[in-house]
Amino acid sequence: MLPVMMTTKITGDFQHWASVGQQRIEARLQTLLPSADLAPQRLHQAMRYAVLGAGKRVRPLLAFAAGELTEAGPGRVALAGGAVELIHAYSLVHDDLPCMDDDVLRRGRPTCHVEFDEATALLVGDALQSLAFQVLAENCLTDDASAQLEMVRLLAAASGSRGMAGGQAIDLAAIGKSLTLPELEFMHIHKTGAIIRAATLLGARCGTALADAELHKLDHFAKCIGLAFQVIDDVLDAEATTATLGKTAGKDAQNNKPTYVSALGVGEARKLATQLHQDALAALDGFGERALRLRQLADFVVMRKF
Amino acid sequence: MLPVMMTTKITGDFQHWASVGQQRIEARLQTLLPSADLAPQRLHQAMRYAVLGAGKRVRPLLAFAAGELTEAGPGRVALAGGAVELIHAYSLVHDDLPCMDDDVLRRGRPTCHVEFDEATALLVGDALQSLAFQVLAENCLTDDASAQLEMVRLLAAASGSRGMAGGQAIDLAAIGKSLTLPELEFMHIHKTGAIIRAATLLGARCGTALADAELHKLDHFAKCIGLAFQVIDDVLDAEATTATLGKTAGKDAQNNKPTYVSALGVGEARKLATQLHQDALAALDGFGERALRLRQLADFVVMRKF
Numbered sequence: 001m002l003p004v005m006m007t008t009k010i011t012g013d014f015q016h017w018a019s020v021g022q023q024r025i026e027a028r029l030q031t032l033l034p035s036a037d038l039a040p041q042r043l044h045q046a047m048r049y050a051v052l053g054a055g056k057r058v059r060p061l062l063a064f065a066a067g068e069l070t071e072a073g074p075g076r077v078a079l080a081g082g083a084v085e086l087i088h089a090y091s092l093v094h095d096d097l098p099c100m101d102d103d104v105l106r107r108g109r110p111t112c113h114v115e116f117d118e119a120t121a122l123l124v125g126d127a128l129q130s131l132a133f134q135v136l137a138e139n140c141l142t143d144d145a146s147a148q149l150e151m152v153r154l155l156a157a158a159s160g161s162r163g164m165a166g167g168q169a170i171d172l173a174a175i176g177k178s179l180t181l182p183e184l185e186f187m188h189i190h191k192t193g194a195i196i197r198a199a200t201l202l203g204a205r206c207g208t209a210l211a212d213a214e215l216h217k218l219d220h221f222a223k224c225i226g227l228a229f230q231v232i233d234d235v236l237d238a239e240a241t242t243a244t245l246g247k248t249a250g251k252d253a254q255n256n257k258p259t260y261v262s263a264l265g266v267g268e269a270r271k272l273a274t275q276l277h278q279d280a281l282a283a284l285d286g287f288g289e290r291a292l293r294l295r296q297l298a299d300f301v302v303m304r305k306f
Numbered sequence: 307m308l309p310v311m312m313t314t315k316i317t318g319d320f321q322h323w324a325s326v327g328q329q330r331i332e333a334r335l336q337t338l339l340p341s342a343d344l345a346p347q348r349l350h351q352a353m354r355y356a357v358l359g360a361g362k363r364v365r366p367l368l369a370f371a372a373g374e375l376t377e378a379g380p381g382r383v384a385l386a387g388g389a390v391e392l393i394h395a396y397s398l399v400h401d402d403l404p405c406m407d408d409d410v411l412r413r414g415r416p417t418c419h420v421e422f423d424e425a426t427a428l429l430v431g432d433a434l435q436s437l438a439f440q441v442l443a444e445n446c447l448t449d450d451a452s453a454q455l456e457m458v459r460l461l462a463a464a465s466g467s468r469g470m471a472g473g474q475a476i477d478l479a480a481i482g483k484s485l486t487l488p489e490l491e492f493m494h495i496h497k498t499g500a501i502i503r504a505a506t507l508l509g510a511r512c513g514t515a516l517a518d519a520e521l522h523k524l525d526h527f528a529k530c531i532g533l534a535f536q537v538i539d540d541v542l543d544a545e546a547t548t549a550t551l552g553k554t555a556g557k558d559a560q561n562n563k564p565t566y567v568s569a570l571g572v573g574e575a576r577k578l579a580t581q582l583h584q585d586a587l588a589a590l591d592g593f594g595e596r597a598l599r600l601r602q603l604a605d606f607v608v609m610r611k612f
Binding site: 043 | 340344345346348349350353396400403405406423424425426428429431432433435436437439440442443444450451452454455456458459461462463465466467468469471472474475476478479
């Protein structure tokens, strides 16, 4: 169950929808991941540990919400959203390694390399990435095989050196530096934004194809939400406690990383998140009731407490 | 130029063919990899360092040779073989990391984490894997998009926890143990064999589809060659010098890893390689002249000195 603030926008109805989506993606990930009793067992145990039973599943929820725009079958969206979540999970495992953020706590539990060992955590990330592409390639996600190849391309590009992995590299290079707002934005558009956009576009692509103009609006929505997500992440890292967050709080300052809070202060960072929230909602104008869940997810991203 | 022993089988003609293939794959990799002046520059420099200018390119050569079975266009095979080589290169970068084999020398040069740093090397491997799938998805490798999705699936499965990454995990778990021959074989069929088989099957798939029986023979050829390659690797690691090998020699014994040499001794290991070589050639019976390059590559794998 997604613990969100009750507002006029985030209603019990949304909580129920999100909870159903989370259960659906959890069940799907359970079967996508190799069984823990298949050889090599320890690797499979560690892959399941890294993926299952935790996480807000924001990316699969975005995929489900975007799928509602295009009347996509939820079974297909669960596969696309599952693939994106596997990429996200791999990035967390590698990001927590000693040579990267060197973190010991993730989603309220010991990180993968602490629970298992560094070499296993390295292989877990590697194998989760392969699995994500296997999932996209071996299941029917759309009736058009060429469109499905385009989905593979989209997730690969979002994961690679011009997407998420590139964002991590920019993040590493920024330690100890103060970045300008455009530089911060460039980093986050890659580091977290690329996969959030991919989740949204892949979810939509499981249904009927959108016109280019609609696709452009949806992508702009996802770009704004991705940035808002990061701004709020920075605010929460500065304000929250480790217990609430489920991961080590205050790590950014401790690691001397530039954040929206270090660049703007908490108050202005929250204002920026509000502006991005409004921009995201504006991008959905014209989609009507089909975009209800996307709007509610935008609300959730900005109002979340963890 | 591939420095191989001159035998009745490995002729100047083969050397020329291999040299052309190596140049073709090098040129293709040059353009597949992001330019070093694109941001994030350091990551792109490191990716290019890890992939370009070295390596025997055995996997792409297998793809080219298998492509000759099916009249595949060399431009398409270069893309498929390039994708496989990106996966191979990523696996070497991660394998050399301190938490894995902790090696400082590869292909006659400092390993990626020595030349750059550990975090960059981690991201290099991650981004090379993404790039491999991007290459398979965004280029036309065959006229049938469904067949191309199957190529993505094949490479993903060969890379993942039931393929190469799984083989690495088995390898890690085997340190300090003595394995039986079937256990050693199980490890190597995953660790190196899966990608060698994928290279061969992907190369063939760029051309006209093979009948199931032919595909089965080709796969058996690749399985035998993959194992023979590993047996010879173990022999060379035990016999060769670091200078000849271009990577640290004697590492297996030093790392207390079970090898074909530790299980059988050098003499029996060489006999096993000869048997696998013969099995591989037998699998090609019936393919006629189209399989000339595959036969010559089989000879090369067993007779190579590095």
